[in-house]
Amino acid sequence: xxxxxxxxxxxxxxxxxxxxxxxxxxxxxxxxxxxxxxxxxxxxxxxxxxxxxxxxxxxxxxxxxxxxxxxxxxxxxxxxxxxxxxxxxxxxxxxxxxxxxxxxxxxxxxxxxxxxxxxxxxxxxxxxxxxxxxxxxxxxxxxxxxxxxxxxxxxxxxxxxxxxxxxxxxxxxxxxxxxxxxxxxxxxxxxxxxxxxxxxxxxxxxxxxxxxxxxxxxxxxxxxxxxxxxxxxxxxxxxxxxxxxxxxxxxxxxxxxxxxxxxxxxxxxxxxxxxx
Amino acid sequence: xxxxxxxxxxxxxxxxxxxxxxxxxxxxxxxxxxxxxxxxxxxxxxxxxxxxxxxxxxxxxxxxxxxxxxxxxxxxxxxxxxxxxxxxxxxxxxxxxxxxxxxxxxxxxxxxxxxxxxxxxxxxxxxxxxxxxxxxxxxxxxxxxxxxxxxxxxxxxxxxxxxxxxxxxxxxxxxxxxxxxxxxxxxxxxxxxxxxxxxxxxxxxxxxxxxxxxxxxxxxxxxxxxxxxxxxxxxxxxxxxxxxxxxxxxxxxxxxxxxxxxxxxxxxxxxxxxxxxxxxxxxxxxxxxxxxxxxxxxxxxxxxxxxxxxxxxxxxxxxxx
Numbered sequence: 251x252x253x254x255x256x257x258x259x260x261x262x263x264x265x266x267x268x269x270x271x272x273x274x275x276x277x278x279x280x281x282x283x284x285x286x287x288x289x290x291x292x293x294x295x296x297x298x299x300x301x302x303x304x305x306x307x308x309x310x311x312x313x314x315x316x317x318x319x320x321x322x323x324x325x326x327x328x329x330x331x332x333x334x335x336x337x338x339x340x341x342x343x344x345x346x347x348x349x350x351x352x353x354x355x356x357x358x359x360x361x362x363x364x365x366x367x368x369x370x371x372x373x374x375x376x377x378x379x380x381x382x383x384x385x386x387x388x389x390x391x392x393x394x395x396x397x398x399x400x401x402x403x404x405x406x407x408x409x410x411x412x413x414x415x416x417x418x419x420x421x422x423x424x425x426x427x428x429x430x431x432x433x434x435x436x437x438x439x440x441x442x443x444x445x446x447x448x449x450x451x452x453x454x455x456x457x458x459x460x461x462x463x464x465x466x467x468x469x470x471x472x473x474x475x476x477x478x479x480x481x482x483x484x485x486x487x488x489x490x491x492x493x494x495x496x497x498x499x500x501x502x503x504x505x506x507x508x509x510x511x512x513x514x515x516x517x518x519x520x521x522x523x524x525x526x
Numbered sequence: 527x528x529x530x531x532x533x534x535x536x537x538x539x540x541x542x543x544x545x546x547x548x549x550x551x552x553x554x555x556x557x558x559x560x561x562x563x564x565x566x567x568x569x570x571x572x573x574x575x576x577x578x579x580x581x582x583x584x585x586x587x588x589x590x591x592x593x594x595x596x597x598x599x600x601x602x603x604x605x606x607x608x609x610x611x612x613x614x615x616x617x618x619x620x621x622x623x624x625x626x627x628x629x630x631x632x633x634x635x636x637x638x639x640x641x642x643x644x645x646x647x648x649x650x651x652x653x654x655x656x657x658x659x660x661x662x663x664x665x666x667x668x669x670x671x672x673x674x675x676x677x678x679x680x681x682x683x684x685x686x687x688x689x690x691x692x693x694x695x696x697x698x699x700x701x702x703x704x705x706x707x708x709x710x711x712x713x714x715x716x717x718x719x720x721x722x723x724x725x726x727x728x729x730x731x732x733x734x735x736x737x738x739x740x741x742x743x744x745x746x747x748x749x750x751x752x753x754x755x756x757x758x759x760x761x762x763x764x765x766x767x768x769x770x771x772x773x774x775x776x777x778x779x780x781x782x783x784x785x786x787x788x789x790x791x792x793x794x795x796x797x798x799x800x801x802x803x804x805x806x807x808x809x810x811x812x813x814x815x816x817x818x819x820x821x822x823x824x825x826x827x828x829x830x831x832x833x834x835x836x837x838x839x840x841x842x843x844x845x846x847x
Contacts, residue, residue, distance in 0.1 A: 256626040260612070267614045267655075346610030350671070353574040353606075354627045355599035523578050 253356055257364025261338070262371045271372065274333050278326060278376045285322050286383045289315055312397065312493040316387075320401045320492035321485050323380055324408035327373065328437045328484065331409065334372045335416025336423075336430035338365045339519070344425040358519055366417055366512070373409045377402060397494035404491040407504035408484055412437070414511040421518040437484075444483030450476045527552050527679050527709040528573065532582035535568050542568040543733040545582070550726075555705040557724035558713040561839060565733040566713040567607055570683050573711075574604040587678055600629065603672030603708075607683040609664055613657040617648060617667055620656060621674060628675040638674060646670040646700065662693040669700065680704060682712045686719060698723055717831045727831070729838050736838045741831075761827040762806060764794040768819035776817045782806055792822070 265271030293315040297308045342348040351361060384398045416433045423429035454469035480486060484507070487500040528550040535542045543565035550556045560566050571577045573584055575595045584591045587601040612620055621639045630638045643652050646666045651659055656667060665685065672680055685701065686694045702723050704710060714720060720727055721741065728738040766773050770788055777786040777796055783806075785797045798806040807824055814821050 253627055256623060260615075260623045263619075264612065264614050345613070346606070346608060347612055349571075349576050349606045349610055350624075352576050353599060353602070353604045354624065355596050355629065356627060357596065 253360040254364045254367065257356065257361055258367040258371070261365055261368035265334075265368070265372055270333055270337070271375075274330050274372060275375055275379065277330050279379045281326055282323050282380060282383065285326070286319060289319050289322070311391065311393065316393075316397070316401060316494075317489055317492040319383075320405050321488050324405045324488055325441070325485055327376060327405065327409040328412045328441075329434075331412050331416055331437070332430040332433035334369050335413055335420050335433060336426045337420070338369060338417055339420040340423040340426050340429040343423075358516065362417070362421075362512070362515055362519060366414065369413045369417065370410060373406060373413060376409070377406055380405060394494070400494050400496065401492050404488050407491075407501065408488050411504045411507040411511075412484055414508040414515070418511045418515045418518065421515045440483045441485070443479045444486055447476065447479035447483070447486075450479065452476075527554075527587055528711060529585040530569070530573070530582075531584060533569065533572060533579050533584060534581040535565075535572060535577070536580045541733055543730070546730065546733070546735050547582075548728045548735055548738050550709055550711050553705070553709055554726060555701070555710040555712070555724050557720035557727045558711055558730065559715065559717070559720060559727055559835060560713075560730040560736075561715065564730045566730060567683055568733075569730070570604075570681050570711070570713060574602055574681055575599050576604075576606075600675075601677050601679055603674070603677040603680045605668045605672040605680075605682045605685055607687070609668035611656045611664060611667060611671075614655065616653060616655055617659070618643070618652045620667070621670060624671050624674050628677075630675050642670040642673045645673065647696070662689055665689060665693070665697065669697070673704070676707065678709060680708045680710045680712075682710065684714055685712060686714065686716065694719075717835055721831050729835065731839050737834070761795065761797050762810070762824055763827050764796055764810070764824050765792050765822040766794065766814055766819055767792060767822060768817075772817060773814070773819055776813055776819065777810065780809065780813055782809055795827070 265274075293309070293311070296303045296305060296314065300306065300308055339348075342351055381402060384402060387393060388395060388398055415436065416429075419433045419436070420429040423432060454465060455472050456465045456468040458465075460468070481503075484504075487503045490497060491500050528548075530546055530548050533546040534544050546565070546569055558566055558569070568577075572579045573586060573591060575591055575598055578592065586598045589597040589601070591598050615623070618639060621642060622635060625635045625638050626632075643649050646669050648663060648666050648670055651663050656664065659667065665688075669682070669685065672682070682701070686697050689697060698719060701710060701712065705723075712724070724741055726738065726740045729736045764773075770792075773794060774786055774788065777783050777794070782798055783796055784799045787795045789795050796806075796810070807826075810824060811821050
């Protein structure tokens with residue numbers, strides 16, 4: 251336990267003794283701030299003349315402003331997340347310090363949890379920045395604090411899930427650039443598939459003329475594909491959560507996602523013992 | 527302290543080391559020699575738990591490296607070959623981190639860090655970022671890192687490589703000094719270094735142990751291969767005045783002397799019977815003096831480690847061809 255803390259602290263401090271921590275937090279702060287101002291101005295315009303924007307009345311604040319903004323923040327974290335995770339294990343491998351890490355009396359779980367916690371620490375710093383925006387809302391808008399708080403939790407869960415994916419990629423890659431690029435590519439693929447998924451029609455795409463068995467197979471296959479594409483992307487479950495709708499299955503999704511990639515990271519990290 | 531048993535490591539189909547067995551006793555300082563690529567680093571990495579062996583096992587400080595890796599790591603200070611360090615950290619902070627990870631209790635951490643800083647002579651740079659240090663200081667930080675927590679076993683992979691002569695001497699002195707409290711296994715391909723600081727050598731060649739012997743036996747006994755003598759016998763060079771016949775006669779009459787030969791004007795080569803080893807000198811001098819002959823000098827015919835190393839490496843290469 252103590253060692254987890256030691257590894258975590260070393261890792262977290264080195265985010266800020268190298269430029270990377272400032273780049274990450276700075277980028278997040280600037281872009282989240284711009285996003286906040288832009289969407290707030292847009293919401294203000296819409297609520298002043300709803301008819302112009304095809305709304306019947308003043309649009310719902312949570313649905314039209316809060317949720318898209320928070321999901322945007324989550325996506326932003328995923329956009330810069332590779333910067334946070336790419337160094338975790340890949341850099342140790344690349345510059346040889348892995349040899350120190352693995353010959354000091356540390357267990358695998360102490361190393362991996364320590365590193366993941368450090369990444370979560372970065373996420374927490376970004377949450378502090380975000381809570382400035384949410385604090386402004388709490389002050390100026392008549393909105394329940396619980397909704398804002400849960401919104402923060404939502405973004406944190408999104409980020410935490412994505413960072414575990416990043417840690418996994420970092421455990422495979424031999425250097426930072428590969429790790430960062432791969433993580434970013436995975437995010438992009440999931441994002442594109444996710445937006446594609448919204449347009450996928452229901453029902454069976456196989457033509458009526460095909461034999462029955464083949465139609466059934468294709469139908470089920472397509473069903474699974476459509477469900478995966480719609481449910482798997484990291485932003486899919488956040489939309490409702492960010493409006494303050496607490497659904498156990500959405501929360502479970504993020505926790506399971508994190509646990510799954512953490513499990514893979516362990517296996518990948520252990521593989522050094524039987525590979526090579 | 528270190529017991530290695532039949533260690534084998536494959537990288538794909540290629541065996542980096544094969545059936546390596548040797549031991550290092552408590553308080554010994556052992557040189558691990560071999561040409562580049564012979565398997566020194568591979569062996570050390572297995573002993574320190576960085577990479578697993580394909581076959582065989584080893585015990586370090588009484589713990590099996592595969593069954594109790596954490597216990598082994600707690601008792602080993604390891605200085606890897608290129609001394610990888612967290613370059614963005616301040617020396618002091620880095621050492622404090624290592625102390626924490628190695629389980630030095632919080633109360634004694636500060637003192638322990640100061641102790642190794644003092645010992646390895648890194649105090650002038652203790653507050654500097656590792657990235658800005660010279661190679662010599664990085665090497666010392668690497669050594670300091672290994673010393674934290676006073677592990678009973680030190681494994682040093684080429685600790686003097688890439689240093690200037692002055693630094694080499696300093697690091698050597700440091701290592702010699704360390705041998706008082708630690709068991710040291712040290713790899714190098716700089717032979718004079720081994721001659722100077724090690725008590726025993728293990729020579730590895732093409733992944734196999736080619737020889738392991740104590741330095742004293744190695745150079746003292748000119749040995750079978752070099753001088754044609756039998757196992758364990760001692761060969762000495764004698765320069766004596768007086769008639770050669772008388773010298774030869776006197777020496778041949780001695781029980782401890784197996785063979786005497788004249789090798790030049792007043793130069794003789796004499797071989798003791800096995801077991802008589804280092805004690806051969808005094809009786810020879812006494813006998814010659816008693817016979818009225820003068821001894822100019824009598825010295826053991828030693829081989830330099832270079833000779834031995836080249837022999838081992840060459841003979842093995844011949845065998846394989």
